[in-house]
Amino acid sequence: MLTADFLRFAWQSLTAHRLRTFLSALGIAIGITAVILLTSIGRGLHSFVIDEFTQFGTNIIGITPGHTDTRGGPIGAINTVRPLSIDDALALRRAPHVLATDPTVQGNGDVEFEGKSRRVMIYGVSHAMEQVMRMQVSSGEFLPDDDPRSARAMVVLGAKVARELYGENNPLGTRLRVGGERYRVVGVMEAKGQVLGLDLDDTVYIPVGRALEMFNRESLMEIHLTYEPTAPLAEVEAGIRAVLSARHGREDYTVTPQQKMLETFGTILDAITFAVAAIGGISLLVGGIGILTILTIAVSERTAEIGLLRAIGATRQRILLIFLGEAAVLAGLGGAVGLGLGWALALVLKLALPALPLETPWSYALAAELMAVSVGLAAGVLPARRAALLDPLEALRSE
Known part of the structure; x- marks a missing residue:
């Protein structure tokens, strides 16, 4: 056939x-x-x-209090975790290949302006947050480059907060209450929308030192830093551990590179x-x-x-x-x-x-x-x- x-x-x-x-x-x-x-x-x-995750960049490292590895030790030894501080974040700026560091704390609070009130997420950050997280302001400017431990009472509004409280009016230069304290508005962020269920537009940003006082906290929740994109990640991590271990006496923190997380x-x-x-x-x-x-x-x-x-x-x-x-x-x-x-x-x-x-x-x-x-x-x-x-x-x- x-x-x-x-x-x-x-x-x-x-x-x-x-x-x-x-x-x-x-x-x-x-x-x-x-x-x-x-x-x-x-x-x-x-x-x-x-x-x-990558919209914030890939050369980001997060540092949190406490060590996640399981280790042996003498019975009866006191296990203490030294909290992360603003001074730790400032010291990390001297680590090899590090470009900027941003000490971070967050919580919920009320924002009030002329009889209007809205409960939002309040981020305590530094001037470097804009660089570290690749976020931009649409009008005005971000928090000034003050000492984060004693910065002036200034606030940057998320796009949604500005729209809900001010409508079509310009919020720059006005004063409003954040958590019961008066702050001057210096900027409004570009709209970012939701990221994994978190609305980044329904937030405000204040200096981290003032946020620690507002939330009655002694330690940071996290330190974010960005490093040179061409730098070897192993060298960057080693430099971070060298700085923090010298300050804390031991490795009582966790270093999480976004690259490894991705x-x-x-x-x-x-x-x-x-x-x-x-x-x-x-x-x-x-x-x-x-x-x-x-x-x-x-x-x-x-x-x-x-x-x-x-x-x-x-x-x-x-x-x-x-x-x-x-x-x-x-x-x-x-x-x-x-x-x-x-x-x-x-x-x-x-x-x-x-x-x-x-x-x-x-x-x-x-x-x-x-x-x-x-x-x-x-x-x-x-x-x-x-x-x-x-x-x-x-x-x-x-x-």
Whole structure:
């Protein structure tokens, strides 16, 4: 049998039973569609989380009180954690490769202006916060470069706070109460929206020393610093530990580089994407069982046809290839339909739900299509082998 005749014969066999062919291919199509949708959501979530963090830059390190490692020590030893202070943040400016440091404390409080009151998140920061966190003011300027331990009573408003309290009026130069104390407005931040559920526009920024007094705290919640982008991270961390350990006497703090945190997030989210793709792949196995069932029935129905082919010279290998070809075509067609349907549904979901992060990873789509063809071939092996082993005389006699 010539190759062209072989392909034509396999195609005519499929089109002769269109409903059966459609139902078999449908199982594969549903599996591919599931893989496309699930991996689109998984990859979209991956990109969303990474983008949320990287908008502040990747050369940022956070330092928090307390050490997270488990260590042994003499029984009865007193375990004390020295709090992080503004002086620690100032000392870290001298660490190798460090560009700027920002001591941070935060809490909730009321902001009042001319009878209007709003409860917002209050951040105690330094002048360097604008540089460290890559945030910009839309009008006015950020907190002045005062000594953070005794800075003047000035405040920078988030975009939403300024809009809610002042409307269309210019807030610069006005005085309002923050936590019961009077502050002069020196700037309004650019709108940033929400980051992981936190509305950065519904905030105000005051000097960190005043925030410590307002919240009756003795220590900082965190120190953020930024370092030279080309500097080796290991050297930057070593310099930070050298400075703080010399001041504290031991390592009673935790250094968390954002670069490592992003790598951890990326690994976790990639694993989630792979897991949901595997769940979608189960549907492909179900589709393969459908192909196995349909081809098994086809062998029983086409016994005489197989006998005739053997009688006119078709070899067992050619009979085997005919049924394997039908299985591959079924799976390939179903996969192609699934790819189109999955892409279309992902596009519709993205248009209908703009807040839902969707990003179709075509590498997974290609892998799913190849897997569909492989599943189809695997499912067709047993029926094809059964057809190839039929005795020509017995097959013709079955008619």
